[in-house]
Amino acid sequence: MKYFHELQEGLQDPNIFKAFFLAGGPGSGKSYVVKKTTGGTGLKIVNSDDVFEKLIKKANLSLKMPDDESDEREPLRQRAKKTTAKRQDNYLEERLGLIIDGTGSSYDKIVKQSIKLRQLGYDTHMIYVNTSLDTALERNANRPRSVPKSVAIIKWKEVQANMGKFSQHFKRNFIVVDNNDSKEDVMTPVFKQVKGLLKYKVDSPLAHEWVQNQMKLRGITKAPKGW
Numbered sequence: 001m002k003y004f005h006e007l008q009e010g011l012q013d014p015n016i017f018k019a020f021f022l023a024g025g026p027g028s029g030k031s032y033v034v035k036k037t038t039g040g041t042g043l044k045i046v047n048s049d050d051v052f053e054k055l056i057k058k059a060n061l062s063l064k065m066p067d068d069e070s071d072e073r074e075p076l077r078q079r080a081k082k083t084t085a086k087r088q089d090n091y092l093e094e095r096l097g098l099i100i101d102g103t104g105s106s107y108d109k110i111v112k113q114s115i116k117l118r119q120l121g122y123d124t125h126m127i128y129v130n131t132s133l134d135t136a137l138e139r140n141a142n143r144p145r146s147v148p149k150s151v152a153i154i155k156w157k158e159v160q161a162n163m164g165k166f167s168q169h170f171k172r173n174f175i176v177v178d179n180n181d182s183k184e185d186v187m188t189p190v191f192k193q194v195k196g197l198l199k200y201k202v203d204s205p206l207a208h209e210w211v212q213n214q215m216k217l218r219g220i221t222k223a224p225k226g227w
Contacts, residue, residue, distance in 0.1 A: 010094030011214055011224045014042035017202040018097040019122045020194070021114065023104025023166060024129030025156035026147050027140030029179045030101060033129050036187040037177070037194050038099060046088045047101035052080035053145050063145035092120065095210060097198075104128070105158035107165050114169065121207030125173035125197055126166055127190070135180050173197060201226060 010016060020043065024030045034045065053063065055076040061069050091098060098117075104110055104126075114124040131139075133156050140152045147155075167174045175193050178186055202208075211227050214220075 010096060011211065011218070011220065013094070013096050015097035015198050016095045016224075017120075017122050017204070017207045018043065018198055019114075019117050019124045020099045021104070021110055021124065021126045021170075022099065022101045022129065023110070023126060023159055023162070024131070024179075025103055025105070025136050025159045026152045027136035027138070027143065028129040028131045028159075029139060030129050033127065033177050033179060033187070033190070034099060034101070037127065037190045041097065041194070041198060043097040043099045044091050045099045045101060046084060046091070047099075048077075048080045048084035049101070049145075051083050052077055055080055056145070065145070065147055067148075095120070095122075095207070103155050103159055104162055104166065105155050107162040110162075110166070111169055118204075119206070121202065121204040121210060123173065123197075123200065123202055123204070124170065126170045126175065127194070128163060128166060128174065128176045129179050130163070130176055131178075131180050 020038070022030045022034065024033075056063060056073065059072065059076060061073055061076075065073070088098070088100075100113065102110070110126075117124050133153065136156050137149060137152055140146045141149070146152075163176075175190060175197075177190050208227070211224065215223065
C-alpha cells in the first residue's frame with residue numbers, strides 16, 4: 001500500500017518535464033548562478049562534481065587535482081559519475097524538473113542528452129554562464145577544488161566555441177549570463193527569465209500522456225496544477 005505523499009510524488013512536484021542544462025568552463029561561477037537564478041523552483045540538481053569532491057576528501061586526496069594523484073583519483077571520478085547517473089535515472093522516472101550541471105565543452109554530448117529528454121516529453125533549456133578567460137582563471141585558482149590552468153584554458157575555449165551552436169539548438173530557451181566581476185545586478189533579470197520559461201506550459205503529447213497514465217495508475221482524479 002502506498003501512502004498519499006507517494007501517490008502524489010512526481011505528479012505534484014513543481015516544474016515536472018522541465019530541464020535546464022548549465023554550460024560554463026571551470027571558474028565561470030555556475031554554482032553561484034544556479035543558487036541565484038533557480039532557487040525555489042524545485043528543480044533537482046544533477047552534478048557529479050559534488051559527489052566527486054566528497055569522495056576526494058574521504059580518500060584524503062588534494063582538491064587541487066595534482067597529476068601525481070590522477071591514478072587514485074580516476075576510480076573516484078567514475079564512481080561519482082555512476083552515482084550521479086543513477087540519481088538522474090530516479091529523477092527521470094518521476095519526470096522531475098532538472099538542472100544538469102556540466103561545462104558544456106562537448107556540444108554533441110549535451111545535444112544528445114537534450115534530444116533524449118525531449119523524447120520523454122521534456123522542455124529543454126540552457127543557462128550559459130559567460131566570463132572572460134582572465135576571470136575564469138582567477139576564480140579557478142582561488143576556489144577550493146580547482147583544475148590545472150592548462151585544463152581551464154582548454155575548457156574555456158571549448159565552451160566559447162560551442163556558444164553559437166547551443167543558441168541554435170535551444171533557441172528561445174537559451175539564456176546567457178554575463179558573470180564577469182561587475183557591480184551590475186545581472187542575476188535578477190536571469191532569475192526572471194528562468195521563471196518566465198518555467199511558466200510556459202509543456203505542450204508535448206508524450207508528457208500529457210504520461211500525466212494521464214500516472215493519474216490512472218495512482219487512482220488520482222484531479223489533474224496536477226497546470227495540466
